[in-house]
Amino acid sequence: MGYVDKRGREMMMVNTDNPLHTPDLDPMYISIPFFILLSPKKPAIGFFINSTSYSFFKINDDTYTISVKDEGIEIYAIYGPKIDDVITHFTGMVGRMEMPPAWSIGYQQSRWSYSTDEEALDVARRMRKDSIPCDVLYLDIDYMDGYRVFTWGKNFPDPKKFVSEMKEIGFKVVTIVDPGVKIDENYAVYKSGKSIDAFVKDRYGKEFTGYVWPGKCSFPDFLRPDVREWWSTSHKVLFDAGVEGIWNDMNEPAIVWTDAQMDKVKNILGKGEINFQLLGEAKAVFAQEDHGDEIIHKDENGERWPHYKVRNIYAYLEAIATSRAFELYRPGKRPFLLTRAGFAGIQKYAAVWTGDNSSWWEHLEAEIAISIGLGLSGVSFTGTDVGGFGGNSNGELLARWTEMGVFFPFFRNHSAIGTVHQEPWAFGEKIEKIIKKYITLRYELFPHMYTAFHSAHENGVPIMRPLFFIDQDNPDLYSINDEFLFGDSLLIAPITKPNTMWRSVYIPKGRWIDMRNGKIYEEDHVYKIDAPLDEIPIFVKENSMIFRTDPMNYIFEKEKMTLYVDVYGQEGRGYLYEDDGETLEYKKGGYNLYEFAVGSDMKGYTLSFKAKHHGYAGRYEKITMNFINAPRKIANINLNGKKVNAYFDGNILKVEFEIKDAT
Numbered sequence: 001m002g003y004v005d006k007r008g009r010e011m012m013m014v015n016t017d018n019p020l021h022t023p024d025l026d027p028m029y030i031s032i033p034f035f036i037l038l039s040p041k042k043p044a045i046g047f048f049i050n051s052t053s054y055s056f057f058k059i060n061d062d063t064y065t066i067s068v069k070d071e072g073i074e075i076y077a078i079y080g081p082k083i084d085d086v087i088t089h090f091t092g093m094v095g096r097m098e099m100p101p102a103w104s105i106g107y108q109q110s111r112w113s114y115s116t117d118e119e120a121l122d123v124a125r126r127m128r129k130d131s132i133p134c135d136v137l138y139l140d141i142d143y144m145d146g147y148r149v150f151t152w153g154k155n156f157p158d159p160k161k162f163v164s165e166m167k168e169i170g171f172k173v174v175t176i177v178d179p180g181v182k183i184d185e186n187y188a189v190y191k192s193g194k195s196i197d198a199f200v201k202d203r204y205g206k207e208f209t210g211y212v213w214p215g216k217c218s219f220p221d222f223l224r225p226d227v228r229e230w231w232s233t234s235h236k237v238l239f240d241a242g243v244e245g246i247w248n249d250m251n252e253p254a255i256v257w258t259d260a261q262m263d264k265v266k267n268i269l270g271k272g273e274i275n276f277q278l279l280g281e282a283k284a285v286f287a288q289e290d291h292g293d294e295i296i297h298k299d300e301n302g303e304r305w306p307h308y309k310v311r312n313i314y315a316y317l318e319a320i321a322t323s324r325a326f327e328l329y330r331p332g333k334r335p336f337l338l339t340r341a342g343f344a345g346i347q348k349y350a351a352v353w354t355g356d357n358s359s360w361w362e363h364l365e366a367e368i369a370i371s372i373g374l375g376l377s378g379v380s381f382t383g384t385d386v387g388g389f390g391g392n393s394n395g396e397l398l399a400r401w402t403e404m405g406v407f408f409p410f411f412r413n414h415s416a417i418g419t420v421h422q423e424p425w426a427f428g429e430k431i432e433k434i435i436k437k438y439i440t441l442r443y444e445l446f447p448h449m450y451t452a453f454h455s456a457h458e459n460g461v462p463i464m465r466p467l468f469f470i471d472q473d474n475p476d477l478y479s480i481n482d483e484f485l486f487g488d489s490l491l492i493a494p495i496t497k498p499n500t501m502w503r504s505v506y507i508p509k510g511r512w513i514d515m516r517n518g519k520i521y522e523e524d525h526v527y528k529i530d531a532p533l534d535e536i537p538i539f540v541k542e543n544s545m546i547f548r549t550d551p552m553n554y555i556f557e558k559e560k561m562t563l564y565v566d567v568y569g570q571e572g573r574g575y576l577y578e579d580d581g582e583t584l585e586y587k588k589g590g591y592n593l594y595e596f597a598v599g600s601d602m603k604g605y606t607l608s609f610k611a612k613h614h615g616y617a618g619r620y621e622k623i624t625m626n627f628i629n630a631p632r633k634i635a636n637i638n639l640n641g642k643k644v645n646a647y648f649d650g651n652i653l654k655v656e657f658e659i660k661d662a663t
């Protein structure tokens with residue numbers, strides 16, 4: 001937790017499920033022992049501690065203390081000089097994200113839980129009825145049979161039929177998978193795990209057990225390849241039903257109670273059964289306890305590893321097993337995995353969400369710095385529970401959070417059991433309209449966003465960035481935690497407080513143009529910017545291009561798509577990437593990369609449009625280029641050397657051509 005600038009903080013790398021996110025909270029779900037030193041007029045330098053064991057960081061102004069509970073520590077110093085170079089080099093070592101399935105960039109709806117097939121279908125149908133774009137619906141723990149992982153419970157009597165009904169209306173289904181396996185001699189997954197001795201042990205060689213949702217559980221030892229293979233094949237029952245994505249939760253790993261704790265809380269809980277209403281109370285009985293020495297893992301050579309040395313890669317190894325499951329049961333298709341815990345490099349296998357926040361304004365704002373921090377650490381595909389997980393959301397908060405969530409790489413609304421519902425329509429028509437407007441904008445920006453994901457795949461530079469990426473020599477930008485950049489050219493200034501219709505916005509180097517009205521703002525100034533409830537301030541960097549398409553109910557709803565290229569300024573260059581969004585063909589050249597360039601002089605504009613790479617049939621057909629703030633007197637427009645037609649529509653100069661006009 002806390003701001004992007006970590007000076008004055010102490011941080012611990014021990015993957016932990018710590019659900020009450022206070023500003024000083026540490027440790028959290030994910031451990032990436034990496035930080036970047038940045039000061040004006042000096043090269044940025046990254047430090048990566050290559051140990052999966054527990055490590056501790058104390059960051060003062062001029063002293064950085066690093067302690068690692070390990071022998072033979074490797075520390076890498078990674079020279080920039082630019083901050084993005086540091087991240088490119090770092091992700092060159094630990095890995096970068098693959099291209100995600102295109103649908104995973106769409107809006108996603110979740111809730112703990114949509115617990116029957118009818119309830120889930122109703123939510124999906126309502127999205128379509130109200131024309132709120134949405135691609136994904138999540139099934140939280142209640143789809144299972146008594147929380148037994150890799151089963152379907154009685155509320156989903158025909159999962160295959162359910163998933164295919166969802167598919168018919170353009171929805172993908174993602175199911176949660178927790179690592180705890182219920183100890184139950186009549187349960188196939190426990191039995192098959194047991195038959196290969198799959199579970200972690202305590203130091204006396206007995207199976208380590210702990211209580212999670214299903215009751216008493218054992219935990220797979222993902223260190224062993226054969227255990228990972230067993231885990232991969234256990235996914236068959238989900239993929240057979242047509243599930244398209246997996247959601248890994250509780251994989252720090254988290255247990256709700258140890259056996260000893262269970263004895264103590266039995267009286268709070270009643271008959272030793274888990275009652276969610278009493279959970280908070282029971283959990284509070286225990287401070288964080290460290291079982292690092294008591295649990296033993298074994299690798300394939302029989303070597304014993306104390307838990308503390310491998311805890312931080314437990315989720316990472318689970319992610320490897322899950323990605324193998326995708327290869328087995330959805331060959332040739334891109335995997336989609338969402339995870340809570342992880343280690344440096346987790347982005348190769350999974351998107352990361354920031355866990356159990358609350359429906360508080362403070363958390364809406366706090367999520368900006370958290371996701372920026374993940375991005376600086378190499379994880380590009382990040383997002384938060386839009387609307388807040390714990391506690392009751394409200395219309396204004398959900399509207400503001402959705403406006404902001406549009407510009408987080410991962411965009412999912414999720415909330416906890418026992419809280420008020422927070423689907424887009426939950427707070428009445430006025431709020432629903434605002435939410436719909438912004439989810440629709442997300443889909444209109446798909447061409448732009450997909451291209452940004454491709455850059456993250458290519459060079460590891462985060463999609464969501466702090467303002468100091470624009471000018472790392474300006475220390476004023478180091479402390480801005482309530483504005484952020486999406487890619488190279490969008491600056492987002494969300495409203496993070498209730499009943500607030502304006503805010504001050506710091507405009508960094510360059511000139512930036514308000515997307516709502518074309519107003520131009522000058523560099524290194526603070527402006528008072530209006531933002532009524534149905535508007536979030538978005539600024540576009542001068543001389544850049546924003547790529548849009550028509551609204552759609554879900555990604556690739558239509559075979560062919562129109563492309564809009566909005567040109568902010570009188571010159572510039574922009575790139576657009578596209579591929580089939582589904583298969584791995586892009587790795588073999590199955591993609592298109594277009595370059596748009598604009599130059600201008602007294603007489604008019606000169607445009608060039610090139611296909612830098614053409615390896616995919618493509619969905620874009622017609623192109624409209626919109627010149628925002630074009631001078632009225634423009635008469636002459638050339639595209640690739642030939643005169644083209646142009647006209648004014650209000651203040652916007654429009655030029656039309658087609659994809660086939662590319663040279």
Ligand code: MIG
Nearest residue numbers: 112140141176249355356416
């Ligand atoms: O401690 O599966 O962060 O998203 O809804 C609760 C139930 C366990 C924690 C996850 C949350 C999910 C919830 N899980």
